[in-house]
Amino acid sequence: MRVSVIGTGYVGSVTAACFAELGHEVICVDVDEKKVSMINAGKAPIWEEGLDELLKKHAEKRIIATSDYDYAVQRSDVSFICVGTPSDEKGNIDLSIVESAAVSLGEAMAKKDHYHVVVVKSTVVPQTTEKFVLPLLESYSGKKAGKDFGVAMNPEFLREGKAVYDFMHPDKIVVGAIDERTFFIVSELYRGLDCEVTHTRPTTAEMIKYANNALLATKISFANEMGNICKRMGIDTYAVMEEVGKDYRIAPYFLNSGAGFGGSCFPKDVRAIIGKAEELGCTPRLLRSVLDVNEEQPMGMVRLLNEKMDKLQGKRIAVLGLAFKNDTDDIRESRSIPVIAELLRQEALVTAYDPMAMEHMKKVFPDIAYCDSAAEALRDADACLLMTEWNQFRRLDKEFAAMERPLVIDGRHLIDPKELSVKIEYEGLCW
Incomplete structure (x- = not known):
């Protein structure tokens, strides 16, 4: 089939590349000409494991990119809206980019004689597809949904x-x-995948995404709250949660205690569904607690540091890990951000290292010292904070010997001090 993908961020780029891999002809649409040029050259506009290889394989064969909506709609059967839905100041999602995409698609559909399907893949609160996107498409195309074009979420x-x-x-x-x-039509796009396709209403599909992410976030905050309690009693929370996760009703996933969750999805999505719930007159106490725990969790790293040191002023603190998680360069809602901000407030000297995310973090904290390796960041440091679960940090050992004081605060359960060849002062955040 012929597919157009609106937006070439994390979701759009991956959707386009994978549909091409499934044999479909794909046109990417983006207002950013730099991203358009990169995709046409077979280069991924963002880092994602395996994405570069797929784009190189299919560029100018099954994938092309343009900024022209008319061109894309005329040459495709289905258009996927994969643009960002950032949070506004109140935590509610900002639909301005979705609106712009829907308007442009509607205007392009007005010039097309054949049936077309518009699919919203961006994460939007329930009722957005049918009560916001669909009316925009009808208004700007002059056509009728269900008769002249299809809409799905x-x-x-x-x-x-x-x-x-x-x-x-x-x-x-x-x-x-x-x-x-x-x-x-939409289910046919996925025919090459070994998975049942569930047909539901757009509002239900929207809610499934929010319920999915809210539950995962809840599991993380639950594990962190249990971890905080275990820490006070000298109990290994990882031993506890490992056994808890063996219960088939619970499952072992997302039960690791640590510095909390970040990224573009969990925090934003929980805030958005809280906002929607309150708009409807509900009081989402549990979901608010999920966010409260997550906001407090990284500050535990600094509290442990303060307990171990008289003052942080003038102390060299190595922060290892800047991305919100391993295997990405994304720093959105990274738990390192509030930690670094607090260290700077207390006038500490911050040295930082991350294998992928430093260029992005330089835009947030341009004045801290960025290092080319973990070893460089640790050299002469008075303490180290482990913030991101990169595998290379698990292998750290003799590098700690170069520290002025080998004090390690571990926010991701990466280090077992008993297995090191050098002696360190070790504190786990929740264990």
Whole structure:
């Protein structure tokens, strides 16, 4: 089939590349000409494992990029809206980019004689597809949904860093379509994947995504709260949660205690569903607590540091890990950000290292010292904070010997001090 993908960020780039891998002809649309040029040259506009290889394989064969909506709509059967939905100042999602995409698609559809399907893949709160996107498409195309064009909501369930794998090996595929014709067309795109496609309403599909992410975030905050309690009693929270996770009703995933969750999805999505709930007159106490725990969790790193040191002023603190998680360069809502901000407030000297995310973090903290390796960041440091679960940090050992004081505060359960060849002062955040 012929597909156009609006937006070439994490979701759009992966969606485009994977549909091409499934044999479809794909046109990427982006207002950023730099991204357009990169995709046409077979280069990924963002880092994602396996994405560069797919774009190199299919560029100018099954994938092309343009900024021209008319060109894309005329030469495709289905358009996917994969643009960003950032949070506004109140925590509610900002639909301005979705609106712009829907308006441009509607205007392009007005010039097309044939049936077209528009699929919202951006994460949007329930009722957005049918009550916001659909009316815009009708208004600007002059056509009728269900008769002249189809509309669907098809949420993504991708992990950053593993998004290509997750797209090609899905646990579930949900299509919230307004009618059977639309569902059939969208489900055909996924025929090459070994997964049942569920047909539901757009509002249900939207809610499935929010419920999915809110539950995962809840598990993390629950594990962190248990970890904080275990820490006070000298109990190994990882031993506790390992056994808890063996219960088939619970499962072992997302039960690791640590510095909290970040990224572009969990914090934003929980805030958005809280905002929607309050708009409807509900009081989402549990979800608010999930965010409260997550906001407090990274500050525990600094509290432990303060307990171990008289003052942080003038002390050299190595922060290892800047991305919100391993295997990505994304720093959105990274737990390192509030930690570094607090260290600077206390006038500490911060040295930082991350294998992928330093260029992005330089835009947030331009004046801290960025190092070319973990060893360089640790040299002469008075303490080290482990913030991101990069595998290379698990292998650190003799590098700690170069520290002025080998004090290590571990926020991700990466180090076992008993297995090191050098002696360190070790504190786990929740263990």
